[in-house]
Amino acid sequence: MTSNGRRVVVNTNISIDGYYHGPGGPQDMAFVMPYALTDVARDHLTGLWQPATTALLGRTLAEGFMSYWPPVADQADADPRDRGYGAWMRDAEKVVLSSTLTEAPWPNTRVFDEPAEDVVDRLKTEEGGDIVVFSSASVIKALLAADRVDRLSFMIFPEILGGGARLFDTGLPASKWGLAHTATGEYGVVSLAYDRLRTAD
Template sequence: MSNRTARKVTANIGLTLDGRYHGAGGPGDMGAIVPYAVTDVARDHLARIHEGKTTAVFGRGNALGFVGYWSSVAEDENADPRDRGYAQWLMGAEKVVFSTTLTEAPWKRTRVVKGSVGGVIRDLKADGSHGDILVNTAPSILKPLLAADLVDRLYLMICPEIAGGGERLFEDGLPASAWELISQETGKTGELALVYDRVR
């Protein structure tokens, strides 16, 4: 299959000013990110990230909390329409969950995969399906994809706080790459919604 018709691999994640996706307290320490996830800019950003995507990719850890939360939003008539739109897309999309411990997925339209991240994503990218792939706030998947230079678009929410500890997304040793800024929006509390495309 030619690169022209291959599916694009996209990813979304929120980061602090010091490039961390959680604080020093571990994966549950989201105090520097969560307050900015409910702003208008963040919700507008959320409404954009799933356009043209048909496959949602997760790691086991983020899938367990993520899919459960959004399944309730999908049915909540009082939810913000942007949140509900994303939730309904997620429930209807093909979902791929990387896990070595789950034997079957607890959600509809979901399959559990083992294998290497790069190999599975390359297969998804070239499988001829309609629509692109979205890696959903899954650093365990996104990091190896960045290392393999397999990401075509990054949706970043930059939160105006320094966490001072916790895991960083962009670690030393990544291959050098150039990115084009496609869109940017600034919120009232200083959060930035950025979309970058990989220049190839």
């Protein structure tokens, strides 16, 4: 599934007990701060976007990311890694999965109302670098279910939320993964990445 060498890399933040948001719903993300401002978290994010040319996002995440990140590129007092990510998010290709958008309100953006696995199959026939899914849980879950993920990337934050939404649903296809990266940082934050181990056909 790696035509042209393009990888599908998915990334999200999770708590020690495996939740990507708390029991209060999708907006219950307070556990992410202040860990997202640590050096290991910023370096983790930089390692994701530098080899990538495409961001694959669900509509809700796209709206949030595109309103927040591109202006950071021009903030003189922002961390240089944050400015770099803001510029990348502004300039890179965005692919947004949506059943409600009819056209993209952002530059360099294509919109598809199709299953995530069909979209990445098409993207993998095109030239480019990594295809990165940033925190769009619905997209990540669909790609995991379809076995289209080449790298699983996480920031694990040292809190137990006791409830919320989990990334890994029951019934996913069995698969094997190899550790590709690990780093630890301030407050006990852990950066992890696993590569899908596939057998030759």
